[in-house]
Amino acid sequence: MSTPISSFGREAAAAIARSKNEPAWLVAWREEAGQLATELNLPKPEKLPLTRWTLDQYGANRPGQTVASAADLPAPIAALLPEEKNGALIVQHNSSVIFTQLPEELKAQGVILTSLEDAARNHEELFRKHFMTAYTKDEHKLAAVHAALWNGGVFLYVPKNVEIAAPIQALLFADDAEATFMPHVLVVADTHSRVTFVEQVASTLGETSSTLLHNSAVEVFAKAGATVQYAAVHQLDDSAIDIAYRRAILDNDARIEWIVGDLHNGNAITDTKSVLKGNGSTSDSKIISIGTGKQRMSLTTQAVHFGLSTESDMITRAVMKEEATAIINGVTKIEKGATKSNGQQTERVLMLSPKARGDANPILLIDEDDVKAGHAASVGQVNAEQIYYLMSRGISRSEAERLIIHGFLDPVVSEIPLEGLREQLHRILERKLG
Known part of the structure; x- marks a missing residue:
């Protein structure tokens, strides 16, 4: 109960x-x-x-x-x-x-x-x-x-x-x-x-x-x-x-x-x-997500730098279908005194439906001068030129889209350290993207 x-x-x-x-x-x-x-x-x-x-x-x-x-x-x-x-x-x-x-x-x-x-x-x-x-x-x-x-x-x-x-x-x-x-x-x-x-x-x-x-x-x-x-x-x-x-x-x-x-x-x-x-600590974050149906998701990745010469890299990639909504936040915070630190982040969202929604919000909070920090964010549809190129090689539109999406997510999928789980992850992707 x-x-x-x-x-x-x-x-x-x-x-x-x-x-x-x-x-x-x-x-x-x-x-x-x-x-x-x-x-x-x-x-x-x-x-x-x-x-x-x-x-x-x-x-x-x-x-x-x-x-x-x-x-x-x-x-x-x-x-x-x-x-x-x-x-x-x-x-x-x-x-x-x-x-x-x-x-x-x-x-x-x-x-x-x-x-x-x-x-x-x-x-x-x-x-x-x-x-x-x-x-x-x-x-x-x-x-x-x-x-x-x-x-x-x-x-x-x-x-x-x-x-x-x-x-x-x-x-x-x-x-x-x-x-x-x-x-x-x-x-x-x-x-x-x-x-x-x-x-x-x-x-x-x-x-x-x-x-x-x-x-x-x-x-x-x-x-x-x-x-x-x-x-x-x-x-x-x-x-x-x-x-x-x-x-x-x-x-x-x-x-x-x-x-x-x-x-x-x-x-x-x-x-x-x-x-x-x-000092000298490092963080590398790679995150993928797929939204389907009427899912509502909030996906946040953060790196907070306190030590000297620290480095962080964050990559988030999401694919949104049907009426799914995702709010994707990347937050890099470099505190006062964290000199020589380097914080980078990238958020990318692919939209596969006109009713789907994805917000990519890169946030840099820098309290120190002697540092490096950068971000990139994009929200868009599958690249039409890439589809055209693949179709010109005899590949159907649906298969071309599938290949592009898998390539979009591969930077994370390929890093899964167990072969059996990687294969299972591919099956989950096929089911959610099917």
Whole structure:
């Protein structure tokens, strides 16, 4: 049974935490977040009235059935995983993590991969030092609700000087529209470590009158000299609302690479932000999205420069069909004292229908003189000259348009670090563009 957020608060949050036998300090923490949820306002993305969205249902705790091996995973979940399932893998089904697999050689190096709920109990020091310090519970109502109700989730710790060659995978899956589905991913990459993390969020909800609220968060902490490549693909049903706030905090000479396919079928808010705190830190963000039907989306990418000689690059590409609307914001902020920094951004939108709408808003906020910053933005239709050229080579108009669109999105698709997921991404694109 779903409960309106308007009736949700301090006591309800504490009761949920106690029902899961969480530590007393976490019960109190959730209790405080529950109180904030009754006091804070919703975020106010530009030209997107969230008061019209169904954000007042948070669902009920519906844990999945734990399994002992990847071979025992439910068929809909197994179908979303690559054929090779021997690597590091964690799976959440509705409200809980049901399977975790970490190769022995990584365990021997001190790598930790577990549910966030387990980390709160068994890795308290690391958890409390980092959890919801980059994305805080007092930012707005959605953040407070997430802080009070997060479940399952992923905790990954990579020790100093450890370099993990194969991607670590997380599959977050829902098939119950009335489940509380609010995973939180927390990645801590210690000094001079290297890791690739692949997050896949998917649902199979079938016919339902309920709205699944996927209110999620990602926090990445890259310590001095660490490199984190974070790839995410979201493909939820149109009866779900996708809320995804992603944050990275970078120390000296650290690097984050965001590779994101926001391919959800319903309304969505995503906000991907890199905070370049340390000198010489770098951020590279590549994001694609496809809007169909009557989708409403707000897609924001941000880079905030504090350190000296920091660099950020942001590329967002969106394709809008039918009556879909997307507000795409790129924000580069260079703080006073961040000398020799360089921030670049590009937002491009392809419109495939006269009723579709895409707004590209590049924003530069510069408080320092000795820096470089630039932006490019465009909103338009498929290039007629490119179509004519391809048709002159014997290619049909529809196939020419398909090739141009795939080429438009390829800078992100080609960067997905798992071949199986790249192939799956191509299938999603074909379905959404078909």
